[in-house]
Amino acid sequence: MHHGKYRFVFSLLLVPVGLYAVFVISPYLQAFSIALTDWQGMTADSHFIGFDNFVKLFHDPVFWTALRHNVFLLVSIPLVIVSLSLFFSAMLNYQGGVPGSRIYKVVYFFPSVLSIAVVGVLWQFVFEPRNGLLNGFLQAVGLGDLKQIWLGDGKTALGSIMAVVVWGGVGFYVVLFTAAMSAIPRDLYEAALLDGAGPWQSFWRLTLPLIWGSVQVAIAYLVIGALDMFALVQVLSVGPGGPDDATQVISLYMYTNAFTYGNFGYAAAIGVALFAINLILTLLTFRLTRRERVEY
Template identity: 50%
Template sequence: MTQDRHGRYRFLAGAILPALALYAVFVLSPYAQAFYLSLTDWTGVSGQVNFVGLDNFTRLFGDPLFLAALRNNGLMLLVVPVVTIALGLLLAVLVTFGGRRGSAIRGASTYQTAYFFPQLLSLPIIALLWQFVYHPNDGLLNGLLRGIGLDGLARTWLGDPHLALWAVMAVLVWSSVGFYMVLFAAAMGSIPAELIEAATLDGAGRLTTLWRIVLPLLRDTVQVAFVYLGVLALDGFAVVQVMTVGPGGPDNATEVMGLGLYRNAFTFSKFGYAAAMGVTLFFLTLTLAVLAMRAGRRERVELA
């Protein structure tokens, strides 16, 4: 018995330790190096590295450009996940329960495929396409507005400091909503039909069934979606880099933390300062994920 136990432990160690070693080398080690560089003034080129302690972080929270980026990312964090999840849920409900007697509509898979299509394109390609859509003279959006007689609504969407960030957020929502529609529709499809039938027999209407049965059962899926969309909102680098002038938009209206990190590292050769931005972004993202997970766990405990 003892030999079998030791043999099992050796097998487990042989299976787990190589994976842990790879994880430490390729995941934990880069994080540790980034944390160390954030405490230095390394330029990325020179072999000389001077330890400066928390000076980079002190400068960071006194940097007006970084604070503007922090505000913009905060607004994106409030808008992008909420709007994307709301639209994804609405479309999923219409596809899954929009037919007769609360059944799926005809051609549901076709609609899901059409809405999922933007996921086949990378964010830089999506940003480039929407840059043409937003073009003030030849863009599709202004052309459509002028074509239907709404010339007064035509704008320089990416050139107006008050509209540029909203235009960027609209692209992020458009590119993401199809994926979460499919995700929510799949989660709705896994709900036991007996629950829906029982609610119908008890006289519950569609809205009551959706509010009292379907949405509570989707809480875990919505929680995961919020975390992923929150990470997307705290990034936004690719879309801003490609779409906006500068980049960073007029009067830094679309400045985001990822863009400041890239600029300081590869334009100004301030890798230590850029690493401090990366560490700050890491802890903001980690805090978002922890808060979302704890909120979901607290709700499950209260329901139990």
């Protein structure tokens, strides 16, 4: 019996674990060792250079520009998306839900099922300076002065890309938060109402603390997402990464280094740095947003 069991376990695990080791575990492990070489890729010519790549990275102004943009995004994106999603969720959930709240939730979710690359192409048309939707709209409502070259101008490019992230992201978190909110027993709200709490107060004192776990997860997701940003920047920005590094982010810088310049050792070092930042920020997010867990 036991013999048969182990043979069964082994034969079920053999192929999946083997493939997982080759395509997932080994690349992750190799990343760390490649980061310590000056490998240029195509030849086998690679030398161990210790932490030279990281020293070079530390003195690389483009890396710092990219990092600054990522930091800007990872503060502003969670702030804007979480606030908007909480607002819409509270509105949709208000007094048991506004009419049509189910349809709204389905519609809001649309961008979440689209490929980021496709969303990028769509917004390219929206931002197009001459015939794009946005400038056309501004013209039509008499705000023609506000027309911009959006993606072509270093001052507006990163903000424009951020707006696309917000457009695409809110729906997912509305669904997440409304699901969490609908789990809150109704009689708690009735009790709050009897105690004289207005809608505003019952949101801050009741709803938010009770769904804090979901908010925390949302912030962590968004912070990690803001560290990536590759697809949107690659599709939308001029260059990509431009104009003049105005939209440069770490992931794109790493991609360009590896697959345009062939600096694989250096690119792997950027990947390791990104991973370290990622790890620190995830831990920090959970630490900073920690609250007493409220049971109900």
